[in-house]
Amino acid sequence: MQTILSIENLSKVYASGFHALTRISLDIHRGEIFALLGPNGAGKTTLISIVCGIVNASEGSVRVAGHDIVTDYRSARSLIGLVPQELTTDAFETVWATVSFSRGLFGKPASPAYVERVLRDLSLWEKRNNKIMTLSGGMKRRVLIAKALAHEPQILFLDEPTAGVDVELRRDMWALVRGLKANGVTIILTTHYIDEAEEMADRIGVINAGEIMLVERKDVLMRKLGRKQLTLQLEAPLTAIPAGLAAWGLELADGGTELIYTYDAENERNDIIALLKRLGEAGIGFTDLKTSQSSLEDIFVSLVSKDPAAASKPASRPASQPATPAGADNGKGQVTSR
Numbered sequence: 001m002q003t004i005l006s007i008e009n010l011s012k013v014y015a016s017g018f019h020a021l022t023r024i025s026l027d028i029h030r031g032e033i034f035a036l037l038g039p040n041g042a043g044k045t046t047l048i049s050i051v052c053g054i055v056n057a058s059e060g061s062v063r064v065a066g067h068d069i070v071t072d073y074r075s076a077r078s079l080i081g082l083v084p085q086e087l088t089t090d091a092f093e094t095v096w097a098t099v100s101f102s103r104g105l106f107g108k109p110a111s112p113a114y115v116e117r118v119l120r121d122l123s124l125w126e127k128r129n130n131k132i133m134t135l136s137g138g139m140k141r142r143v144l145i146a147k148a149l150a151h152e153p154q155i156l157f158l159d160e161p162t163a164g165v166d167v168e169l170r171r172d173m174w175a176l177v178r179g180l181k182a183n184g185v186t187i188i189l190t191t192h193y194i195d196e197a198e199e200m201a202d203r204i205g206v207i208n209a210g211e212i213m214l215v216e217r218k219d220v221l222m223r224k225l226g227r228k229q230l231t232l233q234l235e236a237p238l239t240a241i242p243a244g245l246a247a248w249g250l251e252l253a254d255g256g257t258e259l260i261y262t263y264d265a266e267n268e269r270n271d272i273i274a275l276l277k278r279l280g281e282a283g284i285g286f287t288d289l290k291t292s293q294s295s296l297e298d299i300f301v302s303l304v305s306k307d308p309a310a311a312s313k314p315a316s317r318p319a320s321q322p323a324t325p326a327g328a329d330n331g332k333g334q335v336t337s338r
């Protein structure tokens, strides 16, 4: 796996004294879609702004395809396109002029054919001669994307690209992102929409209060999340798991009154039927039964929760372990993700 962006020990303390980022280290692989998830104020925009040279880091280093963003700024920056979170456009320019100009800024030779393709991909072609101030908010956002793509960047940052955009733009945006990925472009997007990360990303990073809490392949994360738990309230407490039930890897909880079975979502039906049958044969009765499942949302919530019991020192947890045992949701201290 080739690293295209390498962030090492990056910290940011704003002039106000506020610690926005604390020792962030992160490698982005060439050609991947990486989703940076985090609540408002987590530091996502600050991190992107540093990589793009808009904000200075207080400590640490960033290399883009080997080019240091401070000592080799031009080379580093020419490889990056940024679609900023806030709408900023040159109101009096036409769509065509502003996108062409963006390309020129990076020293790329004029290419009307390329600019035309970008504008067509973004359904902006009909509007190419319109002044930007005459466009709707959604169209302005499309212009920002066109500008970010004007110099054919290898890495595209999308900072909250779908916050407050209409369904059509959201759909077009994801089609575009998939097309860019197919052409080898690396995509880094920030979002606080978990479903979006779930749908689009190859890897997911969770950031909270300026710290990276977890970086994981999405499929690995989802496999873990696919884990479910069945909890049986026993009629009489057990002191040990009977030998005949060893195959299920059961656990006892609550002084032996609860029997917990953790399983993959895949084989659940047969497994559970067999387990219940075996329990009956062993004379183990239960009074109640409940199932629970952890979701990406649960993991995210537990990671960014202010409740130390729920978050349980996430920063020191190896990325290969789930944030909480499946279904261990204690219902406390939850924050919503959007």
Ligand SMILES: Nc1ncnc2c1ncn2[C@@H]1O[C@H](COP(=O)(O)OP(=O)(O)O)[C@@H](O)[C@H]1O
Pocket (backbone or CB within 6 Å): 014, 015, 016, 018, 020, 038, 039, 040, 041, 042, 043, 044, 045, 046, 047
């Ligand atoms: N120029 C600034 N000066 C002081 N604090 C700032 C500045 N910009 C951002 N912050 C603070 O840094 C934190 C992270 O902000 P930001 O990177 O925008 O988070 P996110 O994009 O994840 O919502 C927030 O608490 C924000 O208020």
Ligand SMILES: [Mg+2]
Pocket (backbone or CB within 6 Å): 044, 045, 046, 085, 159, 160
């Ligand atoms: Mg932001």
